[in-house]
Amino acid sequence: MFQRFIKNRYGYTRWDGSQRIDGLDADDILKALSDDYMENGNLQQALRRLMQDGVRNEDGRQAMGLREIMERLRQNRSEQLNRYNMASGVMDDLREKLEAIKQLEREGIQRRLDAQNGEPQPGQQGQPQPGGENQQPSGQQPSARSGSESPSAESQQGQEGTSGQEGAGGDQLSPEQMRKMLEMIAKRKQEYLEGLPQDIPGQIKQLSEYDFMDDQAREQFQELLASLQQQMMQQYFQGMQQSLQNMTQEDVANLREMIRDLNKMLQERQQGLEPDFDSFMQKHGHYFPGVNSLDDLIEQMQMQQAAMQGIMDNLSPEQRQELQQLMDQLMGDDRIRVDMLELAQNLEAVAPMEQVRTRFPFRGNETLPLNEAMRMMGRLQQMEGLQDQLQEARRLDELGAIDSDKVKELLGDDEYQSIEQLKELMKTLEEAGYIEKKGNRWELTARGIRKIGQKALQDIFNKLKRDGFGRHVSPFRGVGGERTDESKTYQFGDPFLLDLQKTLMNSINRKGAGTPLALQQDDFEVYRTEFMTQSSTVLMIDMSLSMVYNGCQQAAKKVSVALESLIRSQFPRDNLYIVGFSFVAREYKSNELMELSRYDNDRGTNMAHGLMLARQLLARHRGVNKQIIMITDGGPTVWYEERYGGWQFAFPSPYAEQQTLLEVQRCTRDGITINTFMLYDDDWMVAFVNQMAEINRGRTFYADKDNLGEYLLVDYLNSKKKFVS
Template sequence: MISRSNRYERWDGSQEPLGRDAEDLFDRLAEDLFQGGDFDYALHRLMSRGWRDRQGHKLPGFEEMLERLRQKRLQQLKRYNLNDVFGNIREKLNDILRRERQGINDRLEQAPESAKRVLQKITKKKLQELDRLPDDVGGTIRQLNDYEFMDEGAAQAFQQLMEELKQQVSQTYFKNMTRTMQQLRPEHLGEIKEMMKALNQMLRDRLEGVPPKFEQFMQRFGHFFGPNPPKTLDELIQHLERQMAQMESLMESLSPEMRQQMQDLLASTLSDPELQEQMAELAAQLELLSPRQGLGSRYAFYGSESLPLQEALSLMERLQGIEELEAALREGYQGRQLTPEQSAQLQQLLGNDARQAADQMSELASQLERKGYVQRGRRGMELTPRGMRRIGQKALRDLYTRLKRDRFGDHPISVRGLGSERSDETKVYEFGDAFNLNVEQTLMNALRREGPREPIRLKTDDFEVFRSEFSAQSATVLMIDM
C-alpha cells in the first residue's frame, strides 16, 4: 500500500500563496488566449470576474468588489443629509444666549436701587447687542468672540463650545494628534505657531530640492503627533492631504449658503491672524507638492437623517476611504498590492473573503512574473518565451486529450482502459483486463474480508490489477503556403 505524508510549516514569506492554483489559473488564461486577444486583456478579464479555487470556493473578482463598494457608498448617500450640520451648534448657541439674557435680567433684579439706573443702561446695551446678532452660526460666533458676557455660566458654556469647535477644526488638519494641538489653548498657541512655521519650512525645502530636516522637526515637535507619529515626511504629507480632502468634500457637498456659514465658522474658530496665515500657507504648499486636482469629491446626499458637524466630517472620512479602496483595487490589475490599512478596511467593509481574494489577485501577476511566464512591458503584462512554451504544451495536451480512441500510439490521453502503459492507479479485476496484478492490494482485500488468519484464502473479487493508459496516435504535417 502506498502511504502519503503531509508536512506543515509556519509561513515565512517564501511560500507561494497560490501554489498549484497559479498554474491552473495560467492554464485558464491560456484558454482565453486561444479565443483571441492578448495576455494583458485575458489577465484583466480573469481578475474582473474572479475564479474558483481548487476547493471550489468562489473568489470574487475586482468587478464584484467595486460594485459592492459602490453600493456601500450609495447606502450612505441614501441615509444622510447635510441640511443641518450646524444644528447642534445652533442649539448650544441658543441655550447660551438664553442663559445670558436670563443672567442679565437676574442681575438687574438683584441690584440695589442705587445701582439700578446705571445697570439698566448697561443691560439695555447688552440686550441690544444680542438682538443684533446675525442669524448664521459663523457670524454669531464671530461677534460673541468680542462680547463681554454678564452671566458667568453663559461665558463658560461659550468657551466650552469654542474649545469643541477648535478641536473639530484642528482635526481637519491634524487628526489623531495630542490634546495639546486639538484644544488650541492660549498657553500653547505660541508653540503651535512655531510648529506650523517649522512644518511650512520643511515643505518649502522639499519644493526647493533641499533635504528637509524631518528628524529634527520630530525631536522638537513630536509630542504633538500622539503615540503613532509619522515616520517620514511623506507619511505626514499624505496624512495632511487626506484630512484636507475630507473638509474639501464637506464644503463641496454643502449648499452655497451653508458653505459660506462654514467658512465664517472656520474663520471665527481660528481667530488668530498669524495661525490663519500659516494654515493657508500649508494648504498652498501641499497643493504644489502633490496637486490634488479636486481630491475632495462632491457627494449628493438625499437621505432623511441629519448629521452634526463632527459626524459629517467622520462620514466624509468613510466615503473618502471607499474611494481610495476603489482606486487601489483598480491598480490591482497591474499587480499592485493593497497596503495593510487598505486590506483591513476592505475586510471591514466587504468581509474576509473579499480581503483574501484581493490579496491573491494582487499577488497573481507578481507570482506569474516570478515563475517566468510573464514580464511587464510598455503595454502591460506580456508573455515570455517560457510562458509561450507553457501555452503550447497546454494546446498539445488538450489536442491529444480530445483525440478519439485509436490503436496503440505514442501520445497519452486522459482515458483509462486497455493500453500499453501501466499507470499507478488500481481497480478490481474484470474479465478482459490485462492481468497486471497488484499483489499487496489483492492480499489486503482478502484480509479485510477474512480477517487476519492463516492461510489467506483468495477469491475472484479480491484480485486488484493496475490500470493501463490509452495512447492516441497522430501525425504532424508541415504545410508551406507557396
C-alpha cells in the same frame, strides 16, 4: 500521565463560506483559468480575466476579482451619497446646536425667575425639590449659585444693579427689589438672545461675549466652541488634541513655532532641497501621528485640507462664506492666522488640490456635524483614490499598486483577503512550477500544460463516474501484462504468477486436511494478467470557421488536450499525432495544442488533406493498431485542382467528397481505422459519413458537443485494454 494516550478529537462541518482557510493553492488557480486558456490559447488574457473575475474552488472558497471589489466600492460610496446631505447639513447642524444652547439659556432664565417668585423647579441645581425636607418657604431669597447667576453678571452686558449689594441707604435689597432687578436683567438677556444675528459666525461671536445664566448652556457653548476650533486646526494637524482657547501661552508659542518650521520645510521642498525632516519630527512629531516621511506628512495634510475643502465646495456660496468667516473668527490669534495662510499656499504649491476630488453628488437627507462631515469627505476621497488604483491595476496588471490596508479600512476583511490572494496569484503559480516568465510574458511550463490536461480529463470523466458507463470485459488474454486480482487454473504457457492460497486450498479440498500436502497439476492456480496493446493514433480536429460559429471548438480542443494527457500518463508507449484541418491541414505539436484559439480557424473543411497527412504520419510505425479519430461538424468542402494550381473551396462540392473517399480507401488499405465524431447531423453530412464507414468499417458517433469527451475517451480506452480469461 494518561494524556499521551488520549487522542485529539476533531469536529467537521460542511463548508458554508464563513470559515477561514489560508489562501488558495496553485491547483485552484490553474483550474480556474484552464477553461479560458483552452478556449483562447492566450495565457496573458486568461490571467487578466482571472484577476477580473476572481477564483472559486470546489470547496466554496473564493477570492473576489477586481470587478466585484470595484462594484462593492461603488455600492459603498453610493450608500453614503444617498444617505447624507452635505449641501446644508453641516450648517444646519451648527444652527440646531446654537438654537439648543439658546433654548437652554431661556429655560435657565425662566427657572431663575420662577425660583425668585417662590416656584422652585424640579431638578434645579441648588434649589429644593417639591416636598423635600430642605424646601424653602415661598418668598425666601434664593442663595447665589455663581457669579453668572447673580444680577452682577449683567454688568458685562452694560447692565446695572447687583445681587447682594446694599441700597442707597446702606440697607440690603429686599426680596421685592431683588425680584424686580432679576426680572429686569432676565428681560434684557432674553432681548439680547432674540436680537442675535441670523448668521452663525455672528451668533458665535456675540455669544462668546455673553454671560450665561444657565450653567448647562454655558458648558455646551464652550464645548461647541472648543470642538470647532479643534476641528479647524485638525484640517492641517491631525494630532491637535485641544482647542486654541484651552491652550496656555506656551502651547500657543509652540504651535506658532511648529507652523513656521513646517512652512520652512515646504519652501525648501519647492526649491528642490532636502529638508531636515527628522529634526522637525523630534520637535513636533506629536502633531502628526503615523507619519514617517515628509511625503507622508504632505499627503496627510492634503487629505485633511481636501476634506474641509470638500465640505466648502458642497455648500452654497452663502453657506461657504458663512463657514469661512466662522473659521477666520475661531482662529483668534492674528499671527497664527497669517502663518496658516502661508501654510495653505505652500501646501498648494507642493501638492495641488486640483488632484483631489472635492465635489460629490450627495442626495440624502441626514445631516452631519462638522467633525463627522470631515471624516465622511475624507472617506469618500479615499474611495476615489482606491478606485483609481483598482482601475489602474485592471489596465496595467499592476496589483502591487493597490493599497491593501486601505481596502481593509474602506471595505472589510473579505475584500482585503481577496486582494492579498490576487497579489500572490502569479507568485503562487510560479513557485508551483506551472508558469515561468520569459521576457515580459508569462508562459505555461510543461508541468502546467500537463496539469491543465489532467483537469480536462477530469471534467470529461466526471459524467462517466456518475453514470457508471465503463469498459467492457473481453474474453482475450495476453502475456506479460499487469497482474489482476482474479485467478485461474494454470495452463501450459501461462506466466507462473502463483496464487499460493488458492493452490493450497485446492489440494486440501481434494484430499482433506493433513500433512504433508500432495500437490497435483490441477491444484495450481495463477493470477490473470491484462493484455496491453500499443496504438498509434492521429487526432484530426476540424478547424473550420463553422466549428467556432457552432460553439464546438472549445469542446474539441478540451478533448484533444485530455486525450494527450491520458496517453502521456497511462499509455506512454503509444504514439499520438494531432492534425488540424481547415482550408489546408497541418500537424500540431503538443505544446502548440494549448495555444490554439479561434483565431487559428479558417474557412473550408479539407478532409482529404487531413487524411493524407494522417496516413503519412501513421506510416512511420509498424504496429497493427492504427487509428484516426476525426472530430468535425461538417462534410468536405475543399479539393485539389491541379489545373488551377492548388486547393479549391466550394460548398457543397462532389470533387471534395470524391477526393476524401479516395483517401479513406487508402487508409483502409493501410489498415488504419477511422472513427468519426459528428457534431452536426444534417442529411447531407449523415449520408457522407455513412459512406466513409462502409468503406473503412470504422465507427461513426453523432455526439453532442457537451458529451463529446465521454464518447471519444471511452472508445479509446475500450480499444486499449482486454482482460485475460
